[in-house]
Amino acid sequence: xxxxxxxxxxxxxxxxxxxxxxxxxxxxxxxxxxxxxxxxxxxxxxxxxxxxxxxxxxxxxxxxxxxxxxxxxxxxxxxxxxxxxxxxxxxxxxxxxxxxxxxxxxxxxxxxx
Amino acid sequence: xxxxxxxxxxxxxxxxxxxxxxxxxxxxxxxxxxxxxxxxxxxxxxxxxxxxxxxxxxxxxxxxxxxxxxxxxxxxxxxxxxxxxxxxxxxxxxxxxxxxxxxxxxxxxxxxxx
Numbered sequence: 001x002x003x004x005x006x007x008x009x010x011x012x013x014x015x016x017x018x019x020x021x022x023x024x025x026x027x028x029x030x031x032x033x034x035x036x037x038x039x040x041x042x043x044x045x046x047x048x049x050x051x052x053x054x055x056x057x058x059x060x061x062x063x064x065x066x067x068x069x070x071x072x073x074x075x076x077x078x079x080x081x082x083x084x085x086x087x088x089x090x091x092x093x094x095x096x097x098x099x100x101x102x103x104x105x106x107x108x109x110x111x112x113x
Numbered sequence: 114x115x116x117x118x119x120x121x122x123x124x125x126x127x128x129x130x131x132x133x134x135x136x137x138x139x140x141x142x143x144x145x146x147x148x149x150x151x152x153x154x155x156x157x158x159x160x161x162x163x164x165x166x167x168x169x170x171x172x173x174x175x176x177x178x179x180x181x182x183x184x185x186x187x188x189x190x191x192x193x194x195x196x197x198x199x200x201x202x203x204x205x206x207x208x209x210x211x212x213x214x215x216x217x218x219x220x221x222x223x224x225x226x227x
Contacts, residue, residue: 004156031213033214035217040121042202042217042218042219042220043157043202043217044217045214045215045216048213050213055213056213058214088154090156090157092215094213097206097213098215099145101147101159101162102147103159104149104156104157105156106156107155107156109154
């Protein structure tokens, strides 16, 4: 079965650089969610999109932005990277508000040096 | 690998024992709850879910109990195996409107000793 695909799997950036993370949801899923997970922490909700419109916003820094495209894939853009942005970034997708569950990707490990 | 274990509650059991992992959730209006298993460096993997109109649900070797009165979830794993070693998270979904994001509770690191 198709899963949620995230790219890249690993990313190393220097401080003040920019990064773009991509997420390809399960086909026909209408909602994408982004989460950030620091070492030893629970995943923290960043932002979500339903049918290409932002549906909810969490603790996402102003330096970050995201969008969902016509093919339903989503991109998380991160600028002016800081050391504290080093984390695992997960994308999840769902159908009809999660009534049929949520599927997570394998994540992108971002390291800022 | 990640230093996941340094900041998380831990549970250590012997292979073959039963494990019980507990979780407190925050929103009394949440209507759907999910337990996830996360291995180091990987994404959360679905284990079992339960809706707010139920208080117990069983799967293969796993049982979830929901106590809405005290906003408490538990995950029971029968005959725990070394492959069950991972971090376990509960997650809740808010109800109403467009707020369908999952909110995660604090994870528990389960270590199964052979």
